[in-house]
Amino acid sequence: MTTGDFARLEALFAEAAEADPAVRARLLETACADRPDLRLELDALWRTHDRLRLGEAAEAVPADVPQIGDRLGAFRLVDRIGDGGMGTVFRAERDDGVFQAVVAVKVVRATLVSSELRQRFTLERQILASLQHPSIVTLLDGGTTPAGHAYLVMEFVNGPTIDRYCREQGLSLDRRLRLFRVLCDAVHYAHQRGVVHRDLKPGNVIVREDGTPKVLDFGIARMLDADPAQALTHSPLAGPLTPNYASPEQLRGLPVTSASDVYSLGVMLYEMVSDARPYDTTNVSLDRVMDLVVHTEPPRPSSASGRRTLRGDVDAIVMKALRKDPAERYSSAAELGADIGRFLAREPILARAPSTGYVLRRLASRNRSLVIVSALALAGILATTGVALWQWRVARREQTRAEAGFRDTRRLANTLMFKIHDAVAPLAGSTPVRRAIVDEALSYLERLEREAGDGDETLRVELAAAYRQIAAILGDPQTANLGDRDGAVRQYERARAILTPLVARDDAPYDTVREFTRVSAPLGTIYGLRGDSDRARAIAKAAVVAAEGYRARHPQERRALDMLAAARFTDAWATPANERAARWRETLADYEQLLALEPQSPNAQRNVALVEKYLAEFLPTDEAELHYRRAVQLDESRVAGAPGNRQAQLDAAISVAGLGRVLEKRERLDEALRMFERSVAIRRSVVDSDPADVRARDRLGIALSDLARVQFARGGTTDARQSAQDSIRILEAVTAVTQDQPAQGRLAYAYFELGRAEQGLGDKAAACRAFRSASTGFAVSTPDWAVDERAVVTREVAACDRR
Amino acid sequence: MSDVTALLDRWNSGDPDALKQLIGVVHGELRRLAAAQLRHERADHTLQPTALVHEAYLRLAGLRDMPLTSKRHFYGVAAEAMRRILVDHARQRGADKRGGAHVQRVPIEAALNLPIDLRLDFVRLDEALGGLRELSPEKARVVDLRYFGGLSIDETAHTMDLSPATVKRHWAFARAWLYRALGGE
Numbered sequence: 001m002t003t004g005d006f007a008r009l010e011a012l013f014a015e016a017a018e019a020d021p022a023v024r025a026r027l028l029e030t031a032c033a034d035r036p037d038l039r040l041e042l043d044a045l046w047r048t049h050d051r052l053r054l055g056e057a058a059e060a061v062p063a064d065v066p067q068i069g070d071r072l073g074a075f076r077l078v079d080r081i082g083d084g085g086m087g088t089v090f091r092a093e094r095d096d097g098v099f100q101a102v103v104a105v106k107v108v109r110a111t112l113v114s115s116e117l118r119q120r121f122t123l124e125r126q127i128l129a130s131l132q133h134p135s136i137v138t139l140l141d142g143g144t145t146p147a148g149h150a151y152l153v154m155e156f157v158n159g160p161t162i163d164r165y166c167r168e169q170g171l172s173l174d175r176r177l178r179l180f181r182v183l184c185d186a187v188h189y190a191h192q193r194g195v196v197h198r199d200l201k202p203g204n205v206i207v208r209e210d211g212t213p214k215v216l217d218f219g220i221a222r223m224l225d226a227d228p229a230q231a232l233t234h235s236p237l238a239g240p241l242t243p244n245y246a247s248p249e250q251l252r253g254l255p256v257t258s259a260s261d262v263y264s265l266g267v268m269l270y271e272m273v274s275d276a277r278p279y280d281t282t283n284v285s286l287d288r289v290m291d292l293v294v295h296t297e298p299p300r301p302s303s304a305s306g307r308r309t310l311r312g313d314v315d316a317i318v319m320k321a322l323r324k325d326p327a328e329r330y331s332s333a334a335e336l337g338a339d340i341g342r343f344l345a346r347e348p349i350l351a352r353a354p355s356t357g358y359v360l361r362r363l364a365s366r367n368r369s370l371v372i373v374s375a376l377a378l379a380g381i382l383a384t385t386g387v388a389l390w391q392w393r394v395a396r397r398e399q400t401r402a403e404a405g406f407r408d409t410r411r412l413a414n415t416l417m418f419k420i421h422d423a424v425a426p427l428a429g430s431t432p433v434r435r436a437i438v439d440e441a442l443s444y445l446e447r448l449e450r451e452a453g454d455g456d457e458t459l460r461v462e463l464a465a466a467y468r469q470i471a472a473i474l475g476d477p478q479t480a481n482l483g484d485r486d487g488a489v490r491q492y493e494r495a496r497a498i499l500t501p502l503v504a505r506d507d508a509p510y511d512t513v514r515e516f517t518r519v520s521a522p523l524g525t526i527y528g529l530r531g532d533s534d535r536a537r538a539i540a541k542a543a544v545v546a547a548e549g550y551r552a553r554h555p556q557e558r559r560a561l562d563m564l565a566a567a568r569f570t571d572a573w574a575t576p577a578n579e580r581a582a583r584w585r586e587t588l589a590d591y592e593q594l595l596a597l598e599p600q601s602p603n604a605q606r607n608v609a610l611v612e613k614y615l616a617e618f619l620p621t622d623e624a625e626l627h628y629r630r631a632v633q634l635d636e637s638r639v640a641g642a643p644g645n646r647q648a649q650l651d652a653a654i655s656v657a658g659l660g661r662v663l664e665k666r667e668r669l670d671e672a673l674r675m676f677e678r679s680v681a682i683r684r685s686v687v688d689s690d691p692a693d694v695r696a697r698d699r700l701g702i703a704l705s706d707l708a709r710v711q712f713a714r715g716g717t718t719d720a721r722q723s724a725q726d727s728i729r730i731l732e733a734v735t736a737v738t739q740d741q742p743a744q745g746r747l748a749y750a751y752f753e754l755g756r757a758e759q760g761l762g763d764k765a766a767a768c769r770a771f772r773s774a775s776t777g778f779a780v781s782t783p784d785w786a787v788d789e790r791a792v793v794t795r796e797v798a799a800c801d802r803r
Numbered sequence: 804m805s806d807v808t809a810l811l812d813r814w815n816s817g818d819p820d821a822l823k824q825l826i827g828v829v830h831g832e833l834r835r836l837a838a839a840q841l842r843h844e845r846a847d848h849t850l851q852p853t854a855l856v857h858e859a860y861l862r863l864a865g866l867r868d869m870p871l872t873s874k875r876h877f878y879g880v881a882a883e884a885m886r887r888i889l890v891d892h893a894r895q896r897g898a899d900k901r902g903g904a905h906v907q908r909v910p911i912e913a914a915l916n917l918p919i920d921l922r923l924d925f926v927r928l929d930e931a932l933g934g935l936r937e938l939s940p941e942k943a944r945v946v947d948l949r950y951f952g953g954l955s956i957d958e959t960a961h962t963m964d965l966s967p968a969t970v971k972r973h974w975a976f977a978r979a980w981l982y983r984a985l986g987g988e
Contacts, residue, residue, distance in 0.1 A: 013976050
């Protein structure tokens with residue numbers, strides 16, 4: 001066949017591929033009159049196409065699908081009550097005059113082409129008809145319409161779906177769980193008879209007026225699938241399943257067993273108790289859903305919903321039903337129901353048997369490189385767990401204070417959290433594992449807190465420290481964390497609640513007070529970030545008072561001064577801006593004392609330099625210059641002492657740039673220029689030493705904009721243009737990565753500098769381009785220090801538009 | 804397993820060697836994944852290309868979101884690899900059955916449906932597909948992606964940068980054409 005013939009054939013084929021025979025006949029007559037061979041081929045192609053289409057699950061319902069008013073067997077279709085993925089459901093009445101009954105008739109959308117499939121359908125129907133359970137909708141009859149549509153006649157059930165029922169009736173947790181238990185029994189009943197539902201979801205469970213749940217569509221999914229000669233499956237992930245409720249093995253196309261139903265029950269339970277979904281799959285592509293369900297751990301229902309009552313047992317039950325590995329789920333729906341029964345009876349549940357092993361196994365399976373890390377840690381930890389639990393029991397039997405057990409368990413929690421957590425944290429995608437570690441550790445600590453009661457002070461301080469460390473992992477404002485600020489606040493508050501009565505005493509020891517200040521600092525910062533400045537201040541003040549108290553009692557101890565200075569430092573940040581300068585002066589005095597005690601200590605140098613900078617921001621320029629110079633001197637000496645220290649370099653760059661800005665304000669531009677050049681040079685070397693550090697690049701971009709400004713002011717327009725361009729290049733790359741709005745504002749500022757330089761160099765078109773870019777960026781975000789520049793940009797853009 | 808991402812990047816930036824290596828890696832992984840299924844040839848004689856290709860993707864590329872172009876390339880390469888694996892498998896089995904006894908014929912309704920029916924004569928299908936490829940590379944590509952790669956109409960459209968309607972049209976024609984070429988009506 002020539003290419004030309006092929007093209008013609010193809011075009012004709014497409015023209016009437018979906019058309020009726022009359023249209024095709026006409027086309028054969030007219031378009032192929034000259035070519036009998038093409039005519040034959042085209043006709044054959046169409047006919048093949050028709051056969052193949054028949055074989056597909058009909059994407060559109062064929063015209064001869066049953067309609068309202070039609071009779072199917074002894075039933076007349078009276079009302080259409082729903083359209084599902086698989087077919088249409090009608091309300092139907094038996095009207096053979098013998099007796100009256102209302103039923104539901106489900107007409108399956110696809111036609112059953114092969115006789116093999118039809119036989120199979122009949123067989124499955126018989127199995128389903130044998131399911132007689134009060135909570136399973138009874139199958140009454142079924143058959144095939146003359147056109148080949150399969151249909152099922154079922155008991156008619158009226159009522160809301162189970163999720164709506166729970167919401168509308170405002171059911172309590174206990175009542176929801178009781179309802180769910182009935183569901184488990186029904187599913188188990190079917191499993192015992194070899195029938196797996198495969199598509200359990202709230203939409204398939206209706207609650208009758210008398211409160212009985214009824215499961216719909218049992219086994220129907222299977223009836224229409226998994227047949228080798230099946231003509232019904234044609235798309236990936238075929239078969240009727242609902243991604244939200246489908247188990248990982250279902251999504252991966254692996255064999256589906258009763259364990260998959262247990263998983264789907266788990267998802268339903270998750271929703272019923274938390275009113276949240278384990279995975280957010282709205283507007284998510286199917287392969288993303290696969291990723292989520294197959295590879296990630298959902299948050300526990302308690303953290304998804306913020307409902308504390310779910311924490312512990314209910315969480316454990318749901319999570320056990322949702323395990324990725326079918327073998328780790330409840331062995332049957334009945335087991336799941338039984339554990340719920342235990343919970344309702346306030347008995348210990350199965351799902352809470354120590355699951356450390358599970359966390360670690362999961363950890364190991366997640367990433368091969370992790371196996372090595374965790375295999376090492378694993379042996380140690382499992383051993384420790386055993387010892388801890390054993391000692392714990394011994395301690396209790398002996399009625400002594402459970403100190404030994406506590407220490408070991410605390411060590412365990414520590415090992416778990418910090419060794420493994422730190423090993424896992426840098427790995428991409430480790431968040432769910434970290435989350436699991438935290439949850440695990442928390443449940444240990446909670447148990448301990450209950451047992452420790454009013455134990456001795458050391459124990460309680462240790463407990464507080466553990467809560468603080470967990471809080472830091474959840475949402476420490478200063479370091480990488482899981483982004484769970486609310487969770488962090490809860491744990492910090494918990495730690496603080498343990499410590500508050502302890503520090504109130506006159507003789508509170510160092511460790512207690514120190515822990516109190518350690519908890520207060522991040523907690524206050526979080527409240528401050530949230531805009532709750534009153535609470536932030538109260539917390540910071542309380543920490544200062546406690547530290548002052550300790551210092552008054554122990555005036556000779558340097559650590560007392562250290563602690564006080566740190567508390568004052570936090571307090572200064574929490575103080576409103578107009579009073580803050582005074583706070584900084586106090587803090588500075590503390591740190592100067594510490595530096596005097598240890599003049600070569602890099603830490604002491606850093607603290608003084610830091611506070612000098614903060615204080616300088618509040619001072620007139622002549623005074624500010626002195627403070628900045630001292631900061632520069634201290635930071636530069638740290639850099640000289642340890643040339644590779646990034647932190648020292650970053651600090652020095654900030655000090656130098658700060659001094660540069662003060663000098664610029666004092667109109668000593670030559671000196672200012674040298675400072676900005678120095679700041680850029682330091683930042684360049686910081687970026688070079690770790691190109692992946694986006695923040696460092698962001699700062700370099702800013703430093704270059706500063707440099708451009710001073711170069712421009714001194715008349716070095718060409719230099720200014722170069723610096724602005726460098727700044728833009730760097731900041732563009734940064735914003736592409738971070739999508740950070742404030743960074744857009746900084747980028748806009750760099751464009752502003754470029755625009756001015758281009759203007760100065762006489763390139764009007766380039767200047768307009770730059771100002772337009774600046775205008776766009778400022779529209780996203782305008783830094784408060786760039787309000788004037790924005791006004792200039794607006795004016796310039798308007799001028800450009802007029803030209 | 805950042806190799807694949809790196810290879811895709813290199814390929815995207817015009818390094819032809821990267822493609823060769825990439826095909827090698829993807830092919831190897833898919834072959835490994837398919838081997839278990841092919842060895843025991845499941846009771847229902849089917850193979851889920853979708854599951855295999857997605858799994859290969861997850862294994863090789865991890866959970867990272869690849870750029871769209873890379874993802875397209877990946878699925879293209881994977882579909883190609885799947886086809887070669889099945890054809891090789893059919894050849895191998897033909898050879899096993901003394902003198903290449905012919906692969907069992909399957910009911911025509913089952914061919915070119917997903918999941919793939921392993922009783923199909925892939926050697927002949929491959930030849931027929933080769934014929935189609937000469938006349939219309941685009942249509943043959945649709946068959947590759949849709950049938951061997953297990954992609955849906957929409958995914959195929961996405962990968963080839965065509966409209967779903969066009970893909971649908973190509974698919975309908977290509978399928979009917981291939982049946983005819985395979986001796987079906």
